[in-house]
Amino acid sequence: MRVIVVGAGVLGTMHAWHAAARGHEVVQIEREPEARGASLRNFGQIWVSGRAGGEELQTALRARELWEGIGEGVPALGFRATGSLTPVRTERELAVATAATERPDAAARGYKLLTADEARALNPALRGAFSAALWCERDAAVEPRTAQLALKEALLASGRYTFLGGREVRDVVDMPNGAAVRDDHGDTHTGDAVVLCTGAWLGGLVKELAPELPVRRVRLQMMQTDPLGEELPTSVADADSFRYYPAYGGDALRALVDGQPQEPVAAEHRMQLLMVQRRDGGLTIGDTHAYDEPFAFDVLEEPYEHLAGVVEGFLGRPLPRVRHRWAGVYAQCADTTRVVHREQVRDGVWLVTGPGGRGMTCSPAIAETTADELGW
Numbered sequence: 001m002r003v004i005v006v007g008a009g010v011l012g013t014m015h016a017w018h019a020a021a022r023g024h025e026v027v028q029i030e031r032e033p034e035a036r037g038a039s040l041r042n043f044g045q046i047w048v049s050g051r052a053g054g055e056e057l058q059t060a061l062r063a064r065e066l067w068e069g070i071g072e073g074v075p076a077l078g079f080r081a082t083g084s085l086t087p088v089r090t091e092r093e094l095a096v097a098t099a100a101t102e103r104p105d106a107a108a109r110g111y112k113l114l115t116a117d118e119a120r121a122l123n124p125a126l127r128g129a130f131s132a133a134l135w136c137e138r139d140a141a142v143e144p145r146t147a148q149l150a151l152k153e154a155l156l157a158s159g160r161y162t163f164l165g166g167r168e169v170r171d172v173v174d175m176p177n178g179a180a181v182r183d184d185h186g187d188t189h190t191g192d193a194v195v196l197c198t199g200a201w202l203g204g205l206v207k208e209l210a211p212e213l214p215v216r217r218v219r220l221q222m223m224q225t226d227p228l229g230e231e232l233p234t235s236v237a238d239a240d241s242f243r244y245y246p247a248y249g250g251d252a253l254r255a256l257v258d259g260q261p262q263e264p265v266a267a268e269h270r271m272q273l274l275m276v277q278r279r280d281g282g283l284t285i286g287d288t289h290a291y292d293e294p295f296a297f298d299v300l301e302e303p304y305e306h307l308a309g310v311v312e313g314f315l316g317r318p319l320p321r322v323r324h325r326w327a328g329v330y331a332q333c334a335d336t337t338r339v340v341h342r343e344q345v346r347d348g349v350w351l352v353t354g355p356g357g358r359g360m361t362c363s364p365a366i367a368e369t370t371a372d373e374l375g376w
């Protein structure tokens with residue numbers, strides 16, 4: 001078979017990966033010289049901890065297994081089984097963390113409630129004040145700014161893969177057998193299947209092919225610091241993250257939401273702290289969530305000040321200088337319980353988008369499902 005993949009973010013690249021691994025010829029077309037969308041702007045968290053039980057968790061666990069396997073062959077991905085710690089300070093936060101460890105699927109996630117000393121034994125950089133922490137052993141991380149390039153190099157080495165950067169796909173061309181797309185150079189690319197993994201670009205071609213797409217866009221603010229000067233062995237989240245991830249839903253979360261309001265700036269920008277150390281020692285820190293379009297084109301300082309304060313509280317030391325600030329946009333299924341939106345939009349042409357804030361985590365497994373369903 002010959003598979004045409006449109007979009008070179010993590011979702012497109014993982015489709016290319018599975019197609020090539022199954023012996024097919026792959027042509028991947030990207031409108032930028034190299035991808036620079038959500039897949040490069042994210043934390044690189046392979047985030048199992050907050051996933052909803054059932055299909056979402058199964059997808060994340062399978063994806064983590066795939067990431068680890070791919071990472072063995074492609075060390076430049078920077079796959080690390082970091083695990084994560086969510087320190088808690090109040091009784092209400094502790095109750096949510098405790099309830100998480102009592103879930104029937106807690107063992108599959110590697111959840112454990114730790115004392116502050118036990119948490120510091122795993123992550124000595126957490127010198128600030130907290131009373132306990134939720135440990136999720138299954139969480140992991142990769143390097144988002146270089147992962148796509150590393151995967152591309154490995155795909156090129158397969159001899160079955162062609163990358164066409166700097167070409168925007170404009171049309172789907174009807175074919176009697178198979179499928180084809182036309183790019184902005186006027187070239188037509190023909191295959192047995194076309195998979196559009198065009199991320200949060202929901203206008204233009206995607207709107208023509210799927211006018212009623214049940215997918216929305218979400219914008220996040222992020223930052224990255226100079227090297228910390230010491231190791232941060234685990235990823236770190238704050239208790240605000242309990243409010244955003246379905247795994248924590250229940251009576252304890254309701255008591256937290258009702259009885260312990262978020263700080264106003266965190267509530268206004270729908271914030272949580274997630275933090276992961278990059279291989280150069282810098283910290284990637286976020287995030288905010290904006291849903292109303294048009295999105296602001298500037299990044300706001302107040303959310304950064306809030307995040308810096310939360311991080312300094314956990315580390316018990318000043319934050320290193322901030323080196324980068326940026327925003328990113330991802331596409332999310334309007335029904336957030338759905339892992340992804342996969343739709344056949346023409347004969348031989350599939351659109352796969354909307355993995356939301358879990359796309360970096362789940363893409364290997366989402367692409368594997370596409371490959372299985374399409375009989376690759």
Ligand SMILES: Cc1cc2nc3c(=O)[nH]c(=O)nc-3n(C[C@H](O)[C@H](O)[C@H](O)COP(=O)(O)OP(=O)(O)OC[C@H]3O[C@@H](n4cnc5c(N)ncnc54)[C@H](O)[C@@H]3O)c2cc1C
Nearest residue numbers: 007009011031037039042043045169199328358359360361
């Ligand atoms: C700030 C931020 C932090 C996040 N953190 C995490 C995290 O830690 N863990 C996690 O699991 N998820 C995270 N996510 C979500 C995750 O990054 C996304 O779900 C995922 O990257 C989506 O991948 P994608 O390939 O669908 O989209 P993208 O990475 O946006 O790629 C789509 C590509 O398609 C190309 N394209 C579009 N239209 C065309 C066309 N017509 N022709 C050719 N090319 C085209 C674009 O140029 C782009 O390169 C985060 C997202 C953001 C924004």
